[in-house]
Amino acid sequence: MRQATEADFPFVDEMLGLAANNPAMGIGYPGGSFEDMQKELSEIDKTISNSILIIENNNRAIGIIGIYDAPWGLYLIGPIFAPQHHSSKNIAEVIPTFLNSGNFADKTVIVDAKEGNAAMVDVLETLGFEHTYSGASMRLNIGQCAPKSATTGVSKISLEHKAQLERVCEIFDAYLPPWRSGGMNYMEELLEGGAFAATVSEGGSIVGGIVWERRGDFNELNYLCIDKEYQSKGYGRRLLDYVIEDIRSTTTPDVEHFLYLDVAQDNVAARDFYTHCGFETEYLRMVYTIKTSV
Ligand SMILES: CC(C)(COP(=O)(O)OP(=O)(O)OC[C@H]1O[C@@H](n2cnc3c(N)ncnc32)[C@H](O)[C@@H]1OP(=O)(O)O)[C@@H](O)C(=O)NCCC(=O)NCCS
Secondary structure (H helix, E strand, C coil): CEECCHHHHHHHHHHHHHHHHCHHHCECCCCCCHHHHHHHHHHCCCCHHHHEEEEEECCEEEEEEEEEEECCEEEEEEEEECHHHCCHHHHHHHHHHHHHHCCCCCCEEEEEEECCCHHHHHHHHHCCCEEEEEEEEEEEEHHHCCCCCCCCCEEEECCCCHHHHHHHHHHHHCCCCHHHHCHHHHHHHHHHCCCEEEEEEECCEEEEEEEEEEECCEEEEEEEEECHHHCCCCHHHHHHHHHHHHHHHCCCCCCCCEEEEEEECCCHHHHHHHHHCCCEEEEEEEEEEEECCC
16 A cells, blocks of 8 residues: 555545445545545645555555545545455455554544445444444536525524524534534534534424535535424424525526535435425435544
């Protein structure tokens, strides 16, 4: 294994394309295109060259593996092998070698595989990784949907609206596992990093909230929750429509724009709600984690 150089970028691009288009090699986050990955990495002050390693066989590149150091853990990027080298054996060899090669002690390492990447999923349990989450990655084509509801009662809020943010966190905390909701600290971190938040109110009281991010052309819905007593009254749709309008009002209509989200696979009600609102499931993802020893 060796560090990627600029000369390897076309190969890295090819591997990411394979992972995006072929479930048998698919990784989830931060998969997708070369540009997406460059953007994601630049957010944590990394580049492809200092976070991707090239796996070689007889001095020929056969695959890639790397890291994305997210605040809540270390994501393994890949491994993604060229089709003729994508096997449980190669994956089983490269992951421990990679983890032992860096200073990853006492970290939570996260591997995000697409359902269908059987070789990867097989290996992870053998290596001691635990299956911690299954999610559906969904997306909405902004150009092809017509917002339905009036967005009355919706207000955008920012970091200075502490009380409102705390109320939104309280609503989120009732539904989401702590590692996902992250509480007020994580909410502040998100907004400091450029995310947006909005609330919906009834009679002056906040009954739901939404958080979303826009990075270049990449739009992502982080959270959407409505207080239990107020669900099924149109508030979820109102917040979603507000975000769709926000994106639509600042994008060019001749370019396709998508709003992406991730929802727990077993949250059937939310998946049905998103499908009803026009989202399509792009792929299912399986998340495995391991805590490396000190
Ligand atoms: C999922 C959630 C955000 C939906 O918000 P809501 O306010 O309850 O939904 P709305 O009343 O706005 O529904 C909007 C539309 O979706 C439809 N819908 C709502 N739930 C649905 C479901 N489970 N299946 C199919 N359609 C559904 C409604 O019938 C309505 O249709 P219409 O616009 O054609 O009349 C809300 O129920 C919630 O907060 N759930 C718990 C938290 C959660 O799981 N969040 C998502 C993961 S982060």
